[in-house]
Amino acid sequence: MSNRILHQGLKAKVMSAEAAAALIPNGSVLGMSGFTGAGYPKAVPIALAKRALDEKLKGKALKLDVLTGASTGPELDTMLSTVEASRFRYPYQGDAVTREKINAGLIEYQDMHLSHAGTQVRYGYYGKGKNNIDFAVIEVTKILEDGTAVPSSSCGANNVYLEHCDKIILEVNSWQDERLLGMHDIISMNPIHGERREIPIYKADDRKGSQVWKFDVSKVVAVVESSHPDRNAPFKPPEEIHKRIAQHILDFFDGEVKAGRLSKHLNALQSGVGNIANAVLVGLNTGPFDRMISYTEVIQDGMLDMLDSGKLTAASATAFSVSPEGQIRFNKNIDTYRKQIILRPQEISNHPEVIRRLGCIAMNGFVEADIYGHVNSTHIAGKGIENGIGGSGDFARNSAYTIFMSPATAKDGKISAIVPFASHIDHTEHDVSGIVTEYGFADLRGRSPKEKAKEIIEKAAAPEYRPILWDYVKRSMKNPSFGLHSPHMYSEAFAFHQRYLASGDMRPKK
Ligand code: COA
Numbered sequence: 001m002s003n004r005i006l007h008q009g010l011k012a013k014v015m016s017a018e019a020a021a022a023l024i025p026n027g028s029v030l031g032m033s034g035f036t037g038a039g040y041p042k043a044v045p046i047a048l049a050k051r052a053l054d055e056k057l058k059g060k061a062l063k064l065d066v067l068t069g070a071s072t073g074p075e076l077d078t079m080l081s082t083v084e085a086s087r088f089r090y091p092y093q094g095d096a097v098t099r100e101k102i103n104a105g106l107i108e109y110q111d112m113h114l115s116h117a118g119t120q121v122r123y124g125y126y127g128k129g130k131n132n133i134d135f136a137v138i139e140v141t142k143i144l145e146d147g148t149a150v151p152s153s154s155c156g157a158n159n160v161y162l163e164h165c166d167k168i169i170l171e172v173n174s175w176q177d178e179r180l181l182g183m184h185d186i187i188s189m190n191p192i193h194g195e196r197r198e199i200p201i202y203k204a205d206d207r208k209g210s211q212v213w214k215f216d217v218s219k220v221v222a223v224v225e226s227s228h229p230d231r232n233a234p235f236k237p238p239e240e241i242h243k244r245i246a247q248h249i250l251d252f253f254d255g256e257v258k259a260g261r262l263s264k265h266l267n268a269l270q271s272g273v274g275n276i277a278n279a280v281l282v283g284l285n286t287g288p289f290d291r292m293i294s295y296t297e298v299i300q301d302g303m304l305d306m307l308d309s310g311k312l313t314a315a316s317a318t319a320f321s322v323s324p325e326g327q328i329r330f331n332k333n334i335d336t337y338r339k340q341i342i343l344r345p346q347e348i349s350n351h352p353e354v355i356r357r358l359g360c361i362a363m364n365g366f367v368e369a370d371i372y373g374h375v376n377s378t379h380i381a382g383k384g385i386e387n388g389i390g391g392s393g394d395f396a397r398n399s400a401y402t403i404f405m406s407p408a409t410a411k412d413g414k415i416s417a418i419v420p421f422a423s424h425i426d427h428t429e430h431d432v433s434g435i436v437t438e439y440g441f442a443d444l445r446g447r448s449p450k451e452k453a454k455e456i457i458e459k460a461a462a463p464e465y466r467p468i469l470w471d472y473v474k475r476s477m478k479n480p481s482f483g484l485h486s487p488h489m490y491s492e493a494f495a496f497h498q499r500y501l502a503s504g505d506m507r508p509k510k
Pocket of ligand 1: 271272273274275276297364365366367368377378380381386387388389390391392395410411415416417
């Protein structure tokens with residue numbers, strides 16, 4: 001047994017992952033740790049998947065409701081989805097096999113704002129028991145003598161799952177660095193609405209909570225040891241197109257500083273993950289702004305670079321999402337990063353109250369945006385859901401600046417990211433300040449829908465799509481299905497998507 005389990009009573013609960021998985025009855029609701037491939041349990045889900053396969057061969061189906069913080073990794077989502085053991089999935093996923101099963105109708109998926117996930121569990125929407133969910137299955141770094149646990153590389157919704165479950169299974173992962181102790185700030189929310197006080201985060205780097213998970217030790221039925229690494233996807237250097245998108249955003253910030261609306265420290269930054277977000281961080285690291293701070297969801301390699309260079313003074317998030325090289329650098333400098341990085345439960349990292357207080361600058365990817373500024377972050381025509389809304393809605397609705405970014409086209413120009421009517425709407429025009437592509441920054445602030453359409457088509461749409469978008473706008477103005485505030489023609493609003501489904505190209509045949 002490793003020296004990571006110091007509580008005497010919990011030492012007696014150590015067992016194999018298979019034995020722990022066998023304790024979980026068919027039909028259980030599981031609240032698991034895990035956020036952007038960090039801090040998710042690995043050994044128990046693998047054992048559950050093996051058990052599901054054995055039971056399937058015997059003609060029985062193991063079906064579980066799987067709640068997490070956000071996306072996990074192959075040991076959890078890929079394994080459980082491959083053997084079809086996930087009946088229901090909540091509140092976010094980003095796994096190829098899970099996506100395929102959801103879109104095939106084999107997994108029920110509820111895509112939810114990440115700041116709301118815990119509240120909805122507290123209200124008892126996911127389980128019938130007294131405590132709402134059956135098991136919390138949580139990865140931790142270490143169990144201390146007093147029966148508290150050092151969190152691992154994400155916080156997610158673990159606080160809620162530990163509190164609102166009947167039984168707890170802890171996975172103690174020796175791959176996680178023990179020096180994570182002190183990096184987390186666990187603020188407990190009063191679950192009763194009407195009795196809640198303000199969240200005492202006034203600056204992005206405030207620390208007001210506990211460094212460890214506190215839970216009822218008598219609920220722990222198993223402790224499992226593991227040593228699996230987090231998912232840690234490799235970092236891809238930004239491509240030319242991503243750098244161009246990033247440059248438009250940096251130029252926009254420059255304009256805001258010149259206009260006196262932002263200082264050269266900018267406001268607290270929120271940055272999604274992926275190539276464009278990384279390119280923005282690379283640009284910020286070499287640009288004119290300094291002593292910035294981040295109040296975000298995820299810490300990626302670009303943020304570590306900015307902390308190293310001193311451009312960023314501190315970063316608050318709920319999880320890491322770093323490359324294998326980023327992980328080595330993180331472990332090497334962990335004593336410095338511990339003073340600069342704060343990991344919080346997702347209901348705090350994404351809380352509207354704090355985001356508004358800090359006036360965050362939100363920068364997230366989009367799938368498609370329409371001419372009036374409504375944004376689809378989740379659904380792809382002909383395919384279905386891609387990942388989920390994640391925290392993009394938490395930040396979009398509440399930030400001072402809400403910027404969505406994407407290449408102007410996909411699939412070699414056959415798809416336009418700017419369409420007449422978004423085929424699914426995650427963020428409405430009321431939430432969006434800017435739509436950015438490699439062609440430019442469409443600034444939607446202070447504009448009516450028709451003025452937004454002009455800005456989006458002229459600045460953000462790909463040049464080959466501009467004439468057909470203008471054609472739609474002009475004919476909608478002449479023959480609107482509902483007035484001239486945001487003119488549309490019901491009969492043609494989805495013509496781009498219909499053409500794509502019929503011919504594989506959104507552009508009309510010449
Ligand atoms: N129509 C059809 N397909 C499209 C498309 C569109 N309008 N836009 C993109 N695609 C395809 C791409 O071609 C790519 O397909 P492939 O996997 O077959 O290559 C796929 O969708 C993903 O596109 P990509 O450009 O690689 O996206 P990305 O990695 O930049 O991610 C989102 C973009 C929107 C999927 C991603 O940002 C996301 O999941 N956002 C929602 C959650 C979020 O914002 N989280 C951060 C919150 S804090």
